[in-house]
Amino acid sequence: MPDIGDGRKPKTNPLNDNFHKKEFQALWARINKKAVYKVDFDSSELITNCIRVLDKELKVTPLQYIIQAGVQRDNLTDEQLKSGQGFELSNTQGEYHSASAYSGVKYDLVGKLATDTNLTRRTIAAILSKIQPAVFSQFKQNPEHFLAEATRLIKEQKASVIIEKLSYDETDDRYDTDIFTAAQSRQDFSLAGSQLKNHIYDYVITDSNIERDFVAELDTNPDVVVYAKLPRGFLIPTPVGDYNPDWAIAFKEGSVKHVYFIAETKGTLSTLELRGIEERKIDCARRFFEKISGQTQGENVKYDVVTSYSELMDVVGGKVVTN
Known part of the structure; x- marks a missing residue:
């Protein structure tokens, strides 16, 4: 049977005239840059930290x-x-399930962890060979959970060790505008609100109530010329995985201190409540935008994490506009 949808809801979300505004094109020209990162860190320090954290925090749930x-x-x-x-x-x-979960399946444990963490097999072998036997024996209970948790903990330690020695170098590659129109089909428009005035699409698919409130206030602020929820194809490479920022915003010139802004919206700024990997990606994004802004003529791009629209206005140096 054909899929019966709600004919009252939009089926596509094409780019509108806001995309072609000079303010958005100026902002896009400033952030449409690809870069590679490089880092020089001490492997022995990483191995020591990983052994300590795995012994303390690696907990594997038996198969249920x-x-x-x-x-x-x-x-x-x-x-x-x-x-x-x-x-x-x-x-x-x-x-x-009390029996060995991997009795009939062969795992390349070292190879899988090396691939998922982007470390060498030698480094992974050095870590696994020195963790406590009781911790390592959890692999038999649930191999997939062991791999997932070990990967997460190792990547967090890897990020902690290298973040201070990370640097970005801009390349000549740029994003094609096709990333704004890719994956337009099969979007869940039940998460879209009413038609917008200043967004580059007529509708925006939001992930949370925080984002919905953020959009409502952006769209009604006369100092906001144009804004966009950045497409998933816009990625910043980091040692712990690619990072996709949330928002690109262009303010009216002269209304705020930072005219061009990239925002990440989070419900909390407490580092204890942000997952380790997510926090490290944000740290890397700060370095990325510092690098590309330093090589841009004219107004720089400001990047920050905010929990609300009012906090955004505090950061850009403007005042909250109330109706």
Whole structure:
């Protein structure tokens, strides 16, 4: 059967005239730069830190199976089928798998960790060979969870060691404007609000209430000339994975201290509440924008993390406009 959608909702989200405004083109010209990073760090320090953290924090959950039983409902409707409510749950039971989870599967543990962390096999082998036997034995309980958690912890330590010695070098490569129109199909427009005035698209797909409130205030501020939720294809390379900033904003010249701004919206700025990898990516983004701004003639681009629109206005040096 064909997919029946809501005809009242938009199906596509093309670029509008705001994209061609000189202010957005000036902002895009300043950030449309690719770069490579380089870093020189001490491998022995990284190995020591990883061993300490893995011994302390690596916790692997044994494989658990959830067994559910149910009975198909009488007088089943089409809506119940679509919503996954065709069966009435009668019993739920959890079981743990006590045998070795990898008895029939061969894992290249060293190779997989080396690939996922971008470290050499020698470095990974040095880490694994010195962690406590009880910690290493958790691999038998749940190999996939062991790999995921070990990768996360090693990458966090790697970022901590190298972040202070990280530098970016700009390349001649640039992004094509196609990144603004790629992946336009099958967007979830239920997460889009009303039609916007100053965004480069008519609608914006937001990820949270924080972003929805942020958009509403950006779109009604007369000092904001144009803004954009940066496409997922706009990426900054970092040692812990590519990073995609949230927003690019161009203010009216003379209204604020920083006319061109790149914003990351977060619910909290506490480093204890930001995941380690995410915090490191933000640190790398600061260095990236410092580098490309230093090589730009005219107004520099300011990058920062904000929790709200009012905080954004404090950072750019303007006043919050109230209606």
